[in-house]
Amino acid sequence: MAAGNVNGDGLSEWLIAAPMAADAGVESGTVYxxxxxxxxxxCCESTPNSLGCLPTVLWSGMPSxxxxxxxxxxxxxxxxxxxxxxxxxxxxxxxxxxGSSRGVVAPxxxxxxxxxxxxxxxxxxxxxxx
Numbered sequence: 001m002a003a004g005n006v007n008g009d010g011l012s013e014w015l016i017a018a019p020m021a022a023d024a025g026v027e028s029g030t031v032y033x034x035x036x037x038x039x040x041x042x043c044c045e046s047t048p049n050s051l052g053c054l055p056t057v058l059w060s061g062m063p064s065x066x067x068x069x070x071x072x073x074x075x076x077x078x079x080x081x082x083x084x085x086x087x088x089x090x091x092x093x094x095x096x097x098x099g100s101s102r103g104v105v106a107p108x109x110x111x112x113x114x115x116x117x118x119x120x121x122x123x124x125x126x127x128x129x130x
Contacts (some may be wrong), residue, residue, distance in 0.1 A: 053125035078127035080118030
């Protein structure tokens, strides 16, 4: 048995060897890899939006295939009355470019476009995404 980040995804895996578990011959075996999932966390820091506010990522619940309770991701301190989306992934990786950063490695997901809501006027950071 061993542990480490064997596939470069930023998560640790448990490696369990099973000698002679395959039918390929006398000196064959199998290695089982199980990912170790950490707690939910943000992977990179916010950058100020055009109004100088720092959006904050938040979540509720715990992601789990075995748990039917919802897991939601959101953001606050977003510019009000603007269309946007949330972008998220399953493992950390900092990628810089074009004046912004991406804190997750592929495969990634994004929510459908949504209106941030908040105060009607003037422009401020009272919006949020969920």
